[in-house]
């Protein structure tokens with residue numbers, strides 16, 4: 001039996017609030033409906049939805065979360081699958097009030113279906129184009145992801161692929177993500193690839209200090225510096241990071257992508273009220289609320305805003321400011337940022 005259990009949707013204020021999503025892994029973002037379409041296409045795999053999502057009140061270790069991605073990847077191994085999931089995910093973010101989305105995904109090759117990494121990226125870009133043609137009310141950009149597990153050579157090849165598409169995709173590919181199991185590999189080995197990406201104009205969104213053991217790696221990655229930090233859970237001294245790391249992040253004004261539900265369900269943060277959002281928010285440091293993997297963690301961006309507001313007592317005005325400030329942290333070109341800011345102003349005027 002499939003589990004079709006959904007979390008309670010957020011209140012209409014949070015759904016209608018225009019939002020910017022900057023940290024969304026494509027294959028972690030599949031809804032129950034999309035998952036069921038995939039499962040019915042590949043019944044022989046005997047995968048059930050309960051194996052691909054973590055519901056309310058449930059927790060998993062980070063390691064178990066990474067096992068979930070392996071299951072999901074088995075279901076998505078053709079161009080047709082990728083086109084469908086990317087279009088579904090974009091449509092769902094749009095329906096949740098997201099006006100600007102940066103989607104990230106790791107190019108994969110599947111020899112048994114003939115899928116290549118280049119085709120993978122082309123197909124995601126095609127999905128973004130089709131959504132634009134269909135007039136969905138959302139602007140989408142793509143970050144090509146480097147999975148740290150695959151080592152320096154694959155990282156370099158991925159950067160070259162991203163560079164090619166940055167040139168040919170008409171500004172759809174804007175950056176590079178570094179993600180994957182944080183307990184595997186070391187950032188120092190990936191530094192040459194990341195530097196190459198930076199030098200060719202790709203923006204860098206790097207997962208950093210997602211687990212406590214990454215202190216030294218974070219020091220090193222901050223020398224680049226990245227354009228945004230994913231999670232940064234263990235950067236600050238109260239959780240075993242250091243004041244020097246905090247100072248560097250602040251001096252370089254590197255925004256943080258923060259994913260409350262993901263961190264609590266993945267057990268890197270013990271409870272919502274202990275989330276490091278509060279530490280950075282109180283410092284006035286740029287923080288962007290994100291979903292990470294809305295499918296795996298059964299959430300939506302509107303829910304993340306509602307959770308932050310209720311947990312930390314944010315006023316509606318503060319919530320509007322938070323969503324508006326995310327525009328400045330995006331990798332959108334200046335003209336698009338300006339257009340989005342104007343949109344926020346008119347939507348806020350309509351809402352009040």
Ligand code: 6MZ
Pocket residue numbers: 025026027028065069070104105106107145147179180181182207210262266292293
């Ligand atoms: C680090 C994560 C992640 O690329 O196949 N990914 N990496 N930390 C996380 N926190 C929970 N959540 C997802 O999407 C799935 C891949 O995104 C990365 C992992 O590499 C995962 O395999 P794509 O679209």
